[in-house]
Amino acid sequence: MTASDVALVGLGMTAMSLSPGRAPQELAREALGLALADAGVTHGDVDGLLVGSSQGIRPDRLGVAFAAQGGFSDLRLLEHVEIKGATTIAMIQRAALAIETGVARTVVCVFADAPLVAGKGAGSAYAHSGGQSGVRGLERASGMLGSVPTYALLAQRWMHLSGATADDLCAMATTTRAWALGNPAAVVRTPLDAEGYLASPLIAEPLRRLDCARPVNGAVAVVVSGDTGLGHPVRVRVRGSGREHPVRHRRAGAESWFGGGRRAVDDALAAAGMSRSDLDVAELYDPFSVVTLMLLEEYGLTDGRTAGEFVRAGETGPGGRLPTNTGGGQLSGFYLQGMTPLAEAVIQLRGDGGERQVAGASTALVGGIGGRLDHHAALLLERAA
Amino acid sequence: MTVLTADWLLSDTLAPQVEGDPLAPLYAGSDRGELVLPFCAACALPLDLDQQVCDGCGAAEITWRAVEPTGTVHSMTVMHRREPGLVVAAEPYPILDVELASGHRLIMTTRTHPSSLPRIGDPVAVAFRNLGGVAIPSADLDPAAPPTTEASS
Numbered sequence: 001m002t003a004s005d006v007a008l009v010g011l012g013m014t015a016m017s018l019s020p021g022r023a024p025q026e027l028a029r030e031a032l033g034l035a036l037a038d039a040g041v042t043h044g045d046v047d048g049l050l051v052g053s054s055q056g057i058r059p060d061r062l063g064v065a066f067a068a069q070g071g072f073s074d075l076r077l078l079e080h081v082e083i084k085g086a087t088t089i090a091m092i093q094r095a096a097l098a099i100e101t102g103v104a105r106t107v108v109c110v111f112a113d114a115p116l117v118a119g120k121g122a123g124s125a126y127a128h129s130g131g132q133s134g135v136r137g138l139e140r141a142s143g144m145l146g147s148v149p150t151y152a153l154l155a156q157r158w159m160h161l162s163g164a165t166a167d168d169l170c171a172m173a174t175t176t177r178a179w180a181l182g183n184p185a186a187v188v189r190t191p192l193d194a195e196g197y198l199a200s201p202l203i204a205e206p207l208r209r210l211d212c213a214r215p216v217n218g219a220v221a222v223v224v225s226g227d228t229g230l231g232h233p234v235r236v237r238v239r240g241s242g243r244e245h246p247v248r249h250r251r252a253g254a255e256s257w258f259g260g261g262r263r264a265v266d267d268a269l270a271a272a273g274m275s276r277s278d279l280d281v282a283e284l285y286d287p288f289s290v291v292t293l294m295l296l297e298e299y300g301l302t303d304g305r306t307a308g309e310f311v312r313a314g315e316t317g318p319g320g321r322l323p324t325n326t327g328g329g330q331l332s333g334f335y336l337q338g339m340t341p342l343a344e345a346v347i348q349l350r351g352d353g354g355e356r357q358v359a360g361a362s363t364a365l366v367g368g369i370g371g372r373l374d375h376h377a378a379l380l381l382e383r384a385a
Numbered sequence: 386m387t388v389l390t391a392d393w394l395l396s397d398t399l400a401p402q403v404e405g406d407p408l409a410p411l412y413a414g415s416d417r418g419e420l421v422l423p424f425c426a427a428c429a430l431p432l433d434l435d436q437q438v439c440d441g442c443g444a445a446e447i448t449w450r451a452v453e454p455t456g457t458v459h460s461m462t463v464m465h466r467r468e469p470g471l472v473v474a475a476e477p478y479p480i481l482d483v484e485l486a487s488g489h490r491l492i493m494t495t496r497t498h499p500s501s502l503p504r505i506g507d508p509v510a511v512a513f514r515n516l517g518g519v520a521i522p523s524a525d526l527d528p529a530a531p532p533t534t535e536a537s538s
């Protein structure tokens with residue numbers, strides 16, 4: 001079996017919900033059922049299960065107990081994969097490796113998250129999490145509540161170094177929202193212009209509310225298989241992947257957050273025998289507008305222009321050279337960590353994008369980041385001929 | 386009647402755990418008015434606050450020692466979102482990432498409500514604020530300003 005036989009053959013997604021209530025296991029069960037049905041397979045066809053869940057604020061996060069909870073029989077592969085926001089791509093890599101080496105034939109990857117809990121807004125829930133010990137305890141005692149100020153510091157530093165401006169953030173947020181209008185699964189689907197963006201309150205300078213992802217509850221499951229006799233009629237092949245984990249230290253002489261990622265993309269492209277000009281769409285992890293801008297530059301996707309110039313020229317938007325985050329992105333509440341970028345790539349490559357479909361899309365780059373840009377992962381997908 | 390010092394910014398409930406905490410040497414130093422940070426005992430490389438093994442030489446022994454309480458601003462944000470119950474300040478507040486003369490980078494807010502804010506690259510002095518009885522390193526932008534106080538019986 002060659003790597004190109006491994007394909008994503010089933011996709012299931014719950015609604016992106018703003019309503020607290022359902023537990024991660026229940027959401028996972030729904031996504032699993034939808035993915036198996038989409039692939040036209042049953043539990044009995046599955047011999048591998050990988051689960052992912054956000055660490056953090058729920059003690060009842062999804063784990064390997066889902067094998068029993070989800071109704072599976074004996075499995076050959078079962079793991080909880082965890083490298084923060086890069087987990088989804090790590091799961092696909094793990095599944096592909098198991099399939100290529102004959103450990104398993106058909107693997108389901110499930111991610112569920114339910115950060116919204118009754119009685120608290122999402123920002124409040126994150127602000128109250130993190131604890132009083134260790135480095136995080138000191139940071140929280142210094143006013144670093146939630147994840148926004150971390151990325152605000154990173155954004156300020158990046159803007160200082162790169163010359164990027166608040167106008168660039170605005171362009172990224174409004175362009176991304178333009179895609180959401182065509183995605184019924186996105187939570188926020190109202191048009192956004194610069195005026196609307198500037199009316200959005202500052203959370204931590206330079207980030208406004210509309211620079212930040214909209215957390216939702218939900219789950220996504222994908223079926224990965226090397227068996228060409230089963231699955232959705234349009235196979236989405238796993239053509240290449242790459243990882244980079246820059247180990248950084250917070251000390252003078254080097255940047256704390258930047259650099260890394262390009263090699264992950266280079267490796268994914270090399271494995272696929274492709275170059276950047278072969279990419280039809282890019283689905284990047286965008287918890288904050290500034291992250292998409294940074295990743296476009298770090299991944300080398302802007303034709304030598306700054307990310308701000310690239311985005312303001314419309315290159316990432318509908319009709320642009322590299323349609324990016326075509327489901328509206330995490331900024332529009334299409335946000336189940338790395339799973340929604342992956343799901344959107346599958347939707348585009350199947351031609352199922354409806355109003356937001358990128359004509360003729362046959363290749364997709366999926367990018368994942370974790371932590372404070374400590375983990376980079378890239379995945380190259382191609383629609384089977 | 387005793388006079389307790391109350392932090393200008395945060396609720397006491399955010400006071401860090403000190404006893405048994407990995408950062409206990411930092412808090413003990415701060416309590417004495419010294420900025421105490423970790424270095425490799427073998428090669429003196431400044432280490433991350435939670436680092437266990439030196440990435441420069443591989444040594445696992447760490448020395449915490451007092452450093453010069455000065456640095457420059459590596460990055461800075463003003464936090465507008467003020468979480469009810471956790472933030473007591475009525476105005477947006479600064480968070481600074483300070484690159485210290487020792488080479489460490491440390492996140493801090495300011496000792497008192499700042500009258501003006503520095504920019505990336507500007508020098509800052511480090512002092513301490515008191516949060517629920519724990520001394521916390523903080524940027525001292527207005528050295529003449531007294532800490533916030535409240536009377537309680």
Ligand SMILES: [Zn+2]
Nearest residue numbers: 425428439442
């Ligand atoms: Zn050393």
